[in-house]
Structures are given as structure tokens and as C-alpha cells.
Amino acid sequence: MTSLQQSPSGLPMIQFRRVTKTYDGGRPAVDELTMDIDRGKITVLVGPSGCGKTTSLRMINRMVEPTSGTILLDGQDVSRQKAADLRRSMGYVMQSSGLMPHRSVIDNIATVPRLNGVKKDEARRRAQELLDVVGLAPDLGRRYPGQLSGGQQQRVGVARALAADPPVLLMDEPFSAVDPVVRAELQEELLRLQRDLAKTIVFVTHDIDEATILGDKVAVFAVGGRLAQFAAPEEILRAPVDDFVAGFVGRDRGFRHLSFQEGNHITIHPVETIEEDRLADPTVSVRSPWTLLVDADGRPHGWVPQATRGSITKQAEAVPGGSLYTRGDTLRRALDAALSSPSGLGVTVDDEGRALGVVRAAEVFDLIESARLDRGRADHNTAV
Amino acid sequence: MDYSSNNLFVQMGEWLSDPVNWSGPRGIPMRILEHLGYVGLTMLIAMAIAIPLGMFVGHTGRGRVLIVSGLGILRALPTLGMVFLFALLFSRGVLPSVWALVLLAVPPVLSGVYAGISSVNRTVVDAARSMGLTEWQILLRVEVPNGLQVMIGGVRAGILQVVATATVVAYAKADGLGVFLVEGTQINDNGRLFGGAVVIAVLAVAVDGLMALIQKFAIPAGLRATRPGAGSLKESGRQEAVASAQGGTT
Structure with missing residues (x-):
């Protein structure tokens, strides 16, 4: 590990140099891949099935050996290192947790430190801490993998990958087998962890949404193992390099791209509010066409239209509201x-959920349009 | 021996209950010990051959076709015929019988070990390798604990067959429970013949019961402790593997 500290931080953590993988003389699964993976960032490999993204990932820790080309980890050719040692220096998380069913959660997490010769008590103590890091209750440690839900198993898988504190994490579709709600939770947790840990993460997914949410950089692979585009997610959505990438990122890419535009400059208009406990009093009238119903803490609970004010006396009778926009969040949320x-x-x-006011769709559009004009000027010298 | 009746079952009962038959170097307990000795020797040799071979094939997947067809041929061999063949080819004494029994015991043990190792979830093995376990560590720390139940099933099936068939030793040397069968036939003593057969059957059932108990405790705690519903598919897959390792050989 000492070489990691000595090396200049400018050097990419992982470098693919003209890497090709061909299975049994067929068409290449990965074709002449050259790519630099930045230190301390999340790099997402995304593409349709059969595009070589998982093969590329597995070549980093030599679970697959390239047919030709070189992969450098921190400047060192991975093929010159002992496969088992190389793998222990990287965390690996896969789609199904792959936990050892006959070992307790704690012992699963402690696997790699134990292989590295850490004493049992010490490894277990560290494993117990990691349960907390990945958001699991401490008493889950004594259980067996078969007693956990899919989402919990994936968290244990992440804890196990982190156990030896490796500088690199390889994640192969780690969240694709859990339901959408749990997946969103896990994605947020990963981003939270990454803020603290700053690992070099290589993350494989087939889901372009996941790629743009998680990735500092996104590599879009095309069928046949060709790297079609390698850029920041914002750029992939805004300026897909060819028809394949445009088709892959999909119809909603314009809308998704709004996720990368901050809403700090958006105008927040005041809104008339009525408190819950005054609803029942018919003498309290409303002046605006739409009045926002709030509770004693100022949190919104729906709308009171002026025309039907008389018939609304309880919170349950108010018109349910839409999604909430937290001040400063992206334009996509505002819209x-x-x-x-x-x-x-x-x-x-x-941030506490108290109503501040309202935003209007037309004004969000104005902001989107002016941002586009700025980019047009900067990128194409065209201000229309 | 004089019996009070010509009835086969009465003769059998009288032979079994005669204290003379339960003592001395020619008594039932001594014969049982001799019999179990041959079973033990046979199983030791068979396991020394079949366990490493089964682990190799199960872990690497190499030589699977060879093993499957080879086992088919081995299973088709008649044990008694092999005893005489080995006796003619090599030597007199008990060794030809033991080798013939080894040929009988290898197929169930080998297929059980192979099935046990290869029944372990490949995703778990892949994950273990990705974490940096060496091939030996994968075999000993992941595949053996998780496949142990099926592996013991193979040994169990082998022992059952050898206990029942080790009677062939008596053709070469007056040893083991087969002696009662040989003597019973030669001197036309039906009580001895069928009484001996009953002792063999009871011994086989007892040994099999003991193995069943060992097999039950070989399930790692983590595999017993699954949530209701969770992993039930995997569990039924394991049961099938257990069943095929045992049923496929009997």
C-alpha cells in the first residue's frame, strides 16, 4: 500500500491501455479500450447487455484476463501482481450479495481482513463498526445472510468490500436486484459514504438514470465492446456524441439534464396560507384562487381552492398537493x-419542510432557456 | 443345530436367541466387529481415492464427462465376480475382497463429493474468488462447508452398500457376517442362514441411521437459519442434490 501514498495524485488510479478481450475467437467483448479512471471519483460503466462493461470491470481485478492490452493500477501493470493479492487490495460488490451462507454477517464482513492476517477480535470489531457505516443495526451482525432482506444483504456486501479499507471499489450492478425504493436509498447511501471515504469507485450498471445520479464520469459502452462516450453525466445527457449514445440515454434526456442545473436563482413567490385549526371556522375566508393549507409548524398539507372554501373544514377535504421543491435543489425538481x-x-x-412560497413553471422555463443561451454562447458561439 | 420346528422363522428365532451364538470368536458380536473392520478399511481406501478426485472435479469442472461415464461402468461391475477375478489375478486372502468392495464404494462417494462441491452456489464461489481467496481457500472454506451435507450423503450411500456386501469376504476367509451365510448354505442350516441375514440387515440400518444423524449435524447453522420463504428455492435445490447423490447410487 505504500506505493499508493508515494505516487503523484495526478496519475489516474486505473488506466486501460488498448485492452481487448475476445472469447474463443468470436467477436471482441471489449475492443481496444483505452480509458483513465480518476482517483477518488465514481466512474460508471453503462451500456446495454453484451457491451462488455462487466468484462471491463472484471479485468481490473483479473477475474477476466485481457486478450491483449494493459491495465495499470496506480501505474503498476495488474498482470504482474498475484491475482489473490490484487483482489484483496480492491473491494468487490456484485449484483447478488454473494455472501457466504454458512458464516455470520460479521464474519462475512471480516473475510478480507482475516485473509490479510488481522486478528479475529480486531477484524470482528472493525466489522461491527462497518455495520453502522452502511446503516445496519448492530444486532444484525450475529445473523446469517439467509435471514436478511435483499437490501440488507447488499448493504452487508458493501460493508464487506470496505472492510480492508481498499482504495478501489469495484461494483458490478450492485443495486439492480432490489426494488426501486430500496435502490434509491442505497444510491443515496453510496453517495453519502463516498463523500466521507473518497474511494476510487468503478460502478457497472445498465440503468442510465443510475449512471447519471452516481457518476462523476460516465462511460457509455456500445454493443461489441466499443467505448462510445466517456464524459461527465451532464455532458452525456446534453451532448450525446452519436446516435447510439443519444438513443441509449433515451427520450427523457432533456428533462433528466435538468437534474444538473441548480435552482439557486429561481424566484420564490409568496403564497397565502391558512392554518389547519382555522379551516373549520367558516368566517375565515381566503382571497387567492389557491390557498396553501399548512399545519402549526408551517408544513404544507394541500390546497384550498377559493370556490369550494365553504365545503372544506378538515385537512382531509383539501386538494392534495404535488411534489415539494426544497429551496436550492435542481431545476428538474422545481419544474x-x-x-x-x-x-x-x-x-x-x-430544509425543515416548512413552506416558503411557490415557484412557477414559466419562470423555471425562463431559467432553463437562459442557461441554454449561456451554453450556446460558450460552446458554439451562437446566442440564439 | 437342532431346531424345535421346521418353520423357518422359528428356526431363525431360536438361532438368534441361542446364547452360544453370542459369545466366543465365532459368535455374532465378534463377527460384527470383523465385518465393521472390513467396512472401515474399505471406506478408508475408497474415500482416500474418491474425496480428492471428487473435490478436484467439483471445483474445477474438469473431467466431469470422464467421471460420469466411468462411474457408470464401475456401478455395472458385479462385486462377487470382481472378488474371484482379483483372487485369480493377484492373491488369495482378504485383499481381493477389499479391493472389490472399494470398487463398489467409490462411485457413490465420488458422485456425492462431486455433487456436493458443485452444488454450492456459483455466485458465492465467484464472490469469494473476487475477494481474493485462493483456490484452496475457496475449496476448504466455502465449497466444503456448504457442500458437506451432500458429500456425507455420498459416503452414507457407500457405507450402506458396503455393509450389505462385505459378506463376500467370507468366500475368501472365514471372517465377517458373511460366514453365517456361507456356513448356513453349506450345512443347510436355515436358522443360521436367515438369522445371519437379519443381523446384517439390522447392522446396515443402524449404521445408516448413525450416518443420517451425522449428516443432519453437518448442515452449517447459516443454512438452517433461513427466513421463512427466503432461499426456499435454493434449499429445495440442495435437497434434490442430496437425493440424487444418494438415490443415484442405490
Whole structure:
């Protein structure tokens, strides 16, 4: 590990140099791949099935040997290192957790430190800490993998990969076998972990949404193992390099791209509110066409239209609201709040969930348009 | 021996209950010990051959076709015929019988070990390799613990067959429970013949019961402790593997 500290941090952590993998003389699974993977960043390999993304990942830790070309880890040719040692220096998380069913959760997490000669008590103590890091209750450690839910197993898989504190994490579709709600949780957890740990993460997925959420950089692979585009996710969505990438990132890419535009400059308009406990009092009238119903803490709970004010006396009778926009979040969230609101007014809240005011869809569009003009000037010298 | 009746079952009962038959170097307990001795020797040799071979084939997947067809041929060999063949080819005494029994015991043990190792979830093996376990560590720390139940099933099937068939030793040397069968036939003593057969059958059932108990405790705690519903598919797959390792050989 000492070589890692000595090396200049400018050197990419992993370098693919004209790497080709051909199985049994067929068409290449990976074709002349040259790519640098940045230190301390999340690099996502994405593409349709059969595009060689998993093969590329597995060549990094020599689970697959390239037919030709070189892969450098921190400047060192991986093929010159002992496969088992190389693999122990990287965390590996796979689609199905791959936990050893006959060992307790704690002992599963402690596997690699034990292989590296860490004492049993020490390895277990560290494993117990990692349970907390990945958001699992401490008493789950004594259980066996078969007693955990799919999402919990994936968390244990992540903890196991982190156990030896490796500088590199390889993740092969780690969240694709869990349901969408759990997947979103796990993605957020990974980003939270990464803020603290700053590992070099190589992440394989077939889901372009996941790729753009997680990736600092995204590598889009085309069928036949060709690297079609390698760029920041924002750029992949905004400027796909060819028809294949454009087709792969899909119809909603314009909308998804809004996820990368900050909403700091958006105007928040005041909104008339009515408190819950005053609803029942018919003498309290409303002046605006749409009045926001809030509770004692100022949190929004739906809308009161002026025309039906008389018939709304309880919270349950109010018109349900749309999605909430947290101040400072992306333009995509702001637009969604406005479009999903029955009043056309996107309710904006602060970090504690208290209503601050509303945003209007038309003004979000203005911001989107002016951002586009700025980019047009910068990228193409065209301000229209 | 004089019996009080011509009835086969009465003769059998009288032979079994005669204290003379339960003592001395020619008594039933001594014969049982001799019999178990041959079973033990046979199983030691068979396991020394079949366990490493089964582990190699199960772990690497190499030589699978050869093993499957080879086992088919071995199973078709008549044990008694092999005893005489070995006796004619090599030597007199008990060794030809033991080698013939080894040929009988190798197929179930080998297929059980092979099935046990290869029944372990390949994803778990792949994950273990990705983490940096060496091939030996994968075999000993992942595949053997998880495949142990099926592997013991193979040994169990082998022992059952050898206990029942080790009677052939008596053709070469007056040893083991087969003696009662040979003598019973030669002197036309039906009580001895069928009584001996009953002792062999009871011994076989007892040994098999003991093995069943060992097999039950060979399941790692983690595999017993699955959530209701979770992993039930995997579990039924294991049961099938257990069944085929045992049923395929009997």
C-alpha cells in the first residue's frame, strides 16, 4: 500500500491501455479500450447487455484476463501482481450479495481482513463498526445472510468490500436486484459514504438514470465492446456524441439534464396560507384562487381552492398537493413541483419542510432557456 | 443345530436367541466387529481415492464427462465376480475382497463429493474468488462447508452398500457376517442362514441411521437459519442434490 501514498495524485488510479478481450475467437467483448479512471471519483460503466462493461470491470481485478492490452493500477501493470493479492487490495460488490451462507454477517464482513492476517477480535470489531457505516443495526451482525432482506444483504456486501479499507471499489450492478425504493436509498447511501471515504469507485450498471445520479464520469459502452462516450453525466445527457449514445440515454434526456442545473436563482413567490385549526371556522375566508393549507409548524398539507372554501373544514377535504421543491435543489425538481401541483404553483420548502412560497413553471422555463443561451454562447458561439 | 420346528422363522428365532451364538470368536458380536473392520478399511481406501478426485472435479469442472461415464461402468461391475477375478489375478486372502468392495464404494462417494462441491452456489464461489481467496481457500472454506451435507450423503450411500456386501469376504476367509451365510448354505442350516441375514440387515440400518444423524449435524447453522420463504428455492435445490447423490447410487 505504500506505493499508493508515494505516487503523484495526478496519475489516474486505473488506466486501460488498448485492452481487448475476445472469447474463443468470436467477436471482441471489449475492443481496444483505452480509458483513465480518476482517483477518488465514481466512474460508471453503462451500456446495454453484451457491451462488455462487466468484462471491463472484471479485468481490473483479473477475474477476466485481457486478450491483449494493459491495465495499470496506480501505474503498476495488474498482470504482474498475484491475482489473490490484487483482489484483496480492491473491494468487490456484485449484483447478488454473494455472501457466504454458512458464516455470520460479521464474519462475512471480516473475510478480507482475516485473509490479510488481522486478528479475529480486531477484524470482528472493525466489522461491527462497518455495520453502522452502511446503516445496519448492530444486532444484525450475529445473523446469517439467509435471514436478511435483499437490501440488507447488499448493504452487508458493501460493508464487506470496505472492510480492508481498499482504495478501489469495484461494483458490478450492485443495486439492480432490489426494488426501486430500496435502490434509491442505497444510491443515496453510496453517495453519502463516498463523500466521507473518497474511494476510487468503478460502478457497472445498465440503468442510465443510475449512471447519471452516481457518476462523476460516465462511460457509455456500445454493443461489441466499443467505448462510445466517456464524459461527465451532464455532458452525456446534453451532448450525446452519436446516435447510439443519444438513443441509449433515451427520450427523457432533456428533462433528466435538468437534474444538473441548480435552482439557486429561481424566484420564490409568496403564497397565502391558512392554518389547519382555522379551516373549520367558516368566517375565515381566503382571497387567492389557491390557498396553501399548512399545519402549526408551517408544513404544507394541500390546497384550498377559493370556490369550494365553504365545503372544506378538515385537512382531509383539501386538494392534495404535488411534489415539494426544497429551496436550492435542481431545476428538474422545481419544474416537477410546479407541473405536479393542482394549482400550477410548485410549493417550495426549506430544509425543515416548512413552506416558503411557490415557484412557477414559466419562470423555471425562463431559467432553463437562459442557461441554454449561456451554453450556446460558450460552446458554439451562437446566442440564439 | 437342532431346531424345535421346521418353520423357518422359528428356526431363525431360536438361532438368534441361542446364547452360544453370542459369545466366543465365532459368535455374532465378534463377527460384527470383523465385518465393521472390513467396512472401515474399505471406506478408508475408497474415500482416500474418491474425496480428492471428487473435490478436484467439483471445483474445477474438469473431467466431469470422464467421471460420469466411468462411474457408470464401475456401478455395472458385479462385486462377487470382481472378488474371484482379483483372487485369480493377484492373491488369495482378504485383499481381493477389499479391493472389490472399494470398487463398489467409490462411485457413490465420488458422485456425492462431486455433487456436493458443485452444488454450492456459483455466485458465492465467484464472490469469494473476487475477494481474493485462493483456490484452496475457496475449496476448504466455502465449497466444503456448504457442500458437506451432500458429500456425507455420498459416503452414507457407500457405507450402506458396503455393509450389505462385505459378506463376500467370507468366500475368501472365514471372517465377517458373511460366514453365517456361507456356513448356513453349506450345512443347510436355515436358522443360521436367515438369522445371519437379519443381523446384517439390522447392522446396515443402524449404521445408516448413525450416518443420517451425522449428516443432519453437518448442515452449517447459516443454512438452517433461513427466513421463512427466503432461499426456499435454493434449499429445495440442495435437497434434490442430496437425493440424487444418494438415490443415484442405490
